[in-house]
Amino acid sequence: MKTFSRRTFLQVAGVSVAAVGFGGVLSACASGQQSAGSGSGATGGEHASQVTVSMPVSSEPDAGFDPFVSWGCGEHVHEPLIQSTLLTTKADMGFENDLATAYSCSDDGLTWTFTIRTDAKFTNGKPVTAHDVAYTINGVANNEASECDLTMVDKAVAVDDETCEIRLNKPFNALLYTLAVIGIVPDGGHDADYGSNPVGSGRYMLEQWDRGQQVILKANPDYYGEAPKIERVVVVFMEEDASLAAARSGQVDVAFTSATFASQQPKGYDLLNCASVDSRGISLPTIAPGATRKQTGEEYPAGNAVTQDLALRRAINYGVKRQTLIDNVLNGYGQIAYSVGDNMPWSSDAMKCEEDLARAKALLDEAGWVPGADGVRAKDGVTAAFDLYYSSSDSVRQAIAMEFANQMNELGIKVTPKGASWDDIYQHQFSDPVVWGWGSNSPIEVYNLNYSTGNGNYACYENAAVDAHLNAALANPVVADSYDEWKLAMWDGENGVAPQGAATWVWFANVDHLYFVTEGLKVAEQKPHPHGHGWSIVNNVDQWSW
Template identity: 60%
Template sequence: MSDANVTRRAFVGGGMAAALAACGLAGCGNGGGRAGAVTASDVDATHQVTIAMSTENEPDAGFDPCVDWGCGEHVHEPLIQSTLIVTDEDMNFAGDLATDWSCSPDKLTWTFKIRDDATFSDGQALTAADVAFTINTIRGSKNAQADLSMVADATAPDDTTALITLSKPCNTLLYTLANMGIVPEHAYGSDYGANPIGSGRYKLVQWDRGQQAILEANPSYYGEKPNIERVVVVFMAEDAALAAARAGQVDMAYTSATLADQAIEGYSLEAYDTVDSRGIQLPVIPAGSERADGDATYPAGNDVTCNVEVRRAINLGVDRQAIVDDVLGGYGKVAYSIGDGMPWASDDMRCDYDPKAAKAQLEGAGWALGEDGVYAREGLRCSLDLYYPASDSVRQSMANAFANQMAQIGIEVNAHGGGWDDLYPHEFSDPITWGWGSNSPSDVYELSHSSGTMNYSCYSDATVDAYLDEALAADDVEASYPLWQQSEWDGVGGIAPAGDATWVWLANVSHLYWKRDGLTVARQKLQPHGHGWSVLNNVDRWSWQ
């Protein structure tokens, strides 16, 4: 997901003292055999875990899937609510509330058979009517961040059958449903986010805004009982999370590559692979037009990046491995596309570092190297402004490293930091260091289709559009993989660096956590953008030694 339209909130509280006070309230550090444990519940110490997350992971609207819980900026399983289906660690679909599902021959009607033994935590039965209510509430809400724009209607002809009618074929709907929690029609209202009722593995028992959220196993859950019965999440700034780990107050604590060289007794640094990509969009049209983003209208186009040879040269001139090594300290992998490592990603997106070939691209198109070391053509210098969020030290370092590498191939890049309100007006006209990535090929569509909601490069190609539309209409998700790949490169054209080169992808950042010795974390999926709740997707299967 993108960073767009995200509320950035400062850490709530009085620094480390408040953070550790929050831990004391939660009973932090009370796993098996840890010294100094504080027990704040009757749950056995070997069945609890406390994790420190960024303050940005606290859901602004509470734990409401009809707004942004489990979806939007940080995609993850909602834990408190059940979903129709789930994805396993290899991104295969499996049933949760749905025991079976199928799509009509015209690809416009999905039928889900709903299990009859699911109840909400208030004792009321969950039926297909709740599924239909949830979907219709999301599609009718201006605040909802789950993308159900392709849904025309949802109905429940009986208690165990839910029908979802689409306005166009869209098999990526399944990925959305795998993270979309079902809410109770009888108990949904304006305060639901603070007092959620669900049918999932856990229930929310306490939420202290700005400090912590406590989840405990749902005794009415229809599935296997969670091994970890109590999950405490404390929301902290990064330096406070590090201090909490040093003090033994948490079992896991998020961190970044800039702090990964620390050592904490009794903890190991865990690095989880992700599709949390860092990349830079390259506008493909000349300056002089405008594009709308919601209610706002911004300038569009760039007179330098509108030249395909410049975009190809940029891709060839990036030493991605050096960025991974120098900026991320090796905690990441080079990125060539959105979704590297997923089955729909194309190997043809790969672009090896070749500065000589980068210069040859420019010189072959008539650009000449000036005395100032910057290429120019017909009075136009090959000079760009690159924006990055000033609050993100990693992206700042990436932007500066990228600028230094571009200077080596005769492209001038001027890096500018700012808040997101400063960056958004440049989204269609100047390169920005973005963060993206979800466990769905829909990102390929949104970034590359002419009507894509995140098409910041202003790209439009009829052949690519056709591949993307056909991918959405494929008989099943597996059948769509070759079509997504062909949209990137079909041997003649596409968005790949050898083709229209609409983006330059730099790295997939590893999600880093300090983990207390003795805690076993179940095998993770490739984690999406958003360093937080996704690590808890399978917390019910964690254990203490």
């Protein structure tokens, strides 16, 4: 089985407004397109067919617009826009057909059959067929550089021009969520230059890409669906302070921001608050130190002398003040989270863990964790103290770590926040608690974080009953009928990762995704945003209007 890192940290050249002269970047967008005055957005009024959107520099796809690597189906999942997908997801996480007109699954869960529409064609003029679908799925599955996990796929086969079978090596119905973000490319039409010159059949085409600065998409005149209301989409990549400056000067119509800058709402802009499943939580290793775990072909130390204690992990979950953390760190721009993927159809109410400091202290007392003269508890010669790693480049995770440490002092648990690079953090991913960001419009992350051999099982928790529930969920040929098994994996009354069970993580919040939106621009209803503050905002940009 191919292994890969859950995190791919792209190194892209971010530029600020002051550094490059932002107006000069926009002037290259298109003939006849001019910036509006300050506070009125970049393209409002007479230029009602265009929007300009700022995104973080990390949103620029390092490999270009290539589904074989990461575009659409990488870590920060989103609709690929340039390419069509077999399916799309709705706000309630149900499915709608796109290239597919129908699909079904065999009783054993191993073969998914898709019927392909006959009225779609690529921008090179060739019709889209089942052969293109099979070529794409096999290409993604066999590409070592891909950030998309298709290890469950044996092969895709075009039965005829209109029928494609995707044959699996194990039942895995969450594949449908992945297929909703894998853009289909022409059979034989993928080469080393594809990312810079993509050919697709989606709503938009790539008009221009100035690396490190901007991307311009234009409506595909031969798109088989409803013509986009927004004919041109300009995406500019910049740091957060530059995004605010661009909004203040009316250079962008939609500017990404965060809780740190949300109070500085520019004149002429509204604040759009998008609900997310962008979860923040801390992994709690459940095994004793001295073990090892393999990830991406490398072996790492595993286990923690303090967090291996079940009572302590449960106490942490009951003792943490989630709303206080949201108020202090996120300025209130977040929702309390008890698991990864809260409020999704597969999330379990059993994960909810109301704040109860007295109960937390009682759990520690009963387990033999006795406060010392300095207030820090100890048990059998082990002090209730551990390091907590966070990305030193992420001010929000740093603040989470600091706030969490302060709260744990009340329980007699000493937490020492340690900022580090991700390369350094990975050395501690199985041995020390880490502040993580997760979240996807798919239950696959529930699997990755909690399955015994899941590639995100940083808690090192292995339980046959939990694995059985997860396997049963994935084996159901009807996705909507699998939700109960996902919930039972969290807690079935005897086993599970919930706070009253193994308490393998402590979750805090789903971070709201915030944007300044110029007055007069109507942004269509958003699906819950996954982890990553970028392309998800434009999933349905074709439905926006002025």
